[in-house]
Amino acid sequence: MNTFDTHTTIISNEKVAEDHYLLRCECSDIAKFARPGQFIHVMISQGAGLLLRRPFTIYTVNGREITMLYQIIGEGTKQLSKMRREASIQVLGPLGNTFDIAKNPEPAILVGGGAGIASLMLLAVALRAQDTPTIGLIGAQHQDRLLSVDDLEEIGVKVHIATDDGSVGHHGFVTDILTDLLHKNDLHQPTIYACGPHGMLAAVAKITEKFEVPTQVAMENRMGCAMGVCLGCVCPVYIDDKRIEYQRVCTEGPVFNASDIAWEIS
């Protein structure tokens, strides 16, 4: 295993969209081993009533540095967003499994809702590095919350945008765009990679099941240890036609085949 618990300081922590921040820090060991889909477990402040660490995907890797892109949700991320350069954090990682890009897809379709797009950036980089044609479907509540469009376009991802209020791009959900794309039926051998709110993932799974397109989803769940011991982070997975097993999002996941998940009880 190559898991490290690195005490480090923040290099920068900047607002990149409404309620969203990009944090940069040096974690050379984690940077060295990080793979697409993997995450870190971050200790924000010990002793201030917040006990547990918070899980975040590794957004980008640059030499010895890693970044994470996060949304303010509750107390932990609020405190994190107020931390400045030089503030210290403890970062455990890299954790979890990775997206599978073994069968070169044509094209790869990335579906990201909200901060979920963070889980797809390292994947996009890996796909583009092997010249896989890649389409990004990015959903946000509104224009001011849109993330990562420039970063994705810069590496040659063809981006489509959907916003809930229609302030930019398609007025509606990313899943509408996905359905249109699959309906056109001119894609050679597509694979879908999705991350976002649970409801969006369930919707993506339903659509791609209908079109019989292989789909990998990065799941989220509350985490205790992120090391596979507390069994707090599980999601229900079909191990055959009938039997369901609770598997750990931190260890067997976060990436699962959408068709393996028992969405009806998840």
Added chain:
Amino acid sequence: MNTQNNSLNVNIGGIRMRNPVMTASGTFGYGSEYADFVDLNRLGAVVVKGVTSVPWSGNPMNRIMETPSGMLNAIGLQNVGVDGFIAEKLPYLQDFDVPVIVNVCGKTVEEYLTVVKKLTVAEGVAGIELNISCPNLDCGGMSFGVNAKLAHELVKEVRTKTQLPLLVKLSPNVTDITVIARAIEEAGADALSAINTLLGMAINAETREPELANITGGLSGPAIKPVALRLVWEVYKSVSIPIVGMGGIMTGTDAVEFFIAGASAVAVGTANFVNPQASLEVVDGIYTYLENADMKSIKELVGSLKIDV
């Protein structure tokens, strides 16, 4: 740090340990998960996740929730079952020079006995910790731990089936813990573990839904330390077998407080989730405390609470 020195050696109900720090059941998996962070040979003992007679699938999600300085869990004892444990998990632990204590749970007396018998003949089990205090089961589990008569009967039955050192884990969810503790001591237990989690609940005000699928769950972490210390102190005054103290231990100083209250060893639980090296840091912290206090043995500290009488 030189913690090889024998000032930390203890014997808990017949289990000899190089130091008095163990991992709390359910917070350290089966020992292999933290291999990158914890050299098992530096621990006093490894206590593994509760095992049952057959594999259990556990509770639906959500299973955990953070609360102020603590967390609630309702895992529902998801585990591989005793046969799976012996075949797949135990061999890994046998490569280390550390006592392995297996936490055992069941819904009926028969289920407990099945597991105990199998563990007794398995290679590499140093002791058994009977979990009669799991708050997340419909029947069995905690019901044995909140009733002195049932607890006595169960422990007595188990005692006839095994010569392995037998620890029994107490529930804090009782009116008078000393009655249960004495009943268990009389039934032949070698040591007591105190405490398991406190039954609790969290509600989402916005949705009016419980935060846990199981509705209630067990509270652990620093939030419960004051309760745990009080219960260890009460048990210490009422029994003569050793106590393994636990509940919210994050640092060496926390552990020292448990020794002063009457514990002969301690277990580190939820702290492992926050800091994978917590158990080793607790060992070092205790050692430093003894050095600074000029004590030759951890035993000098046990039950050393200073009170005016």
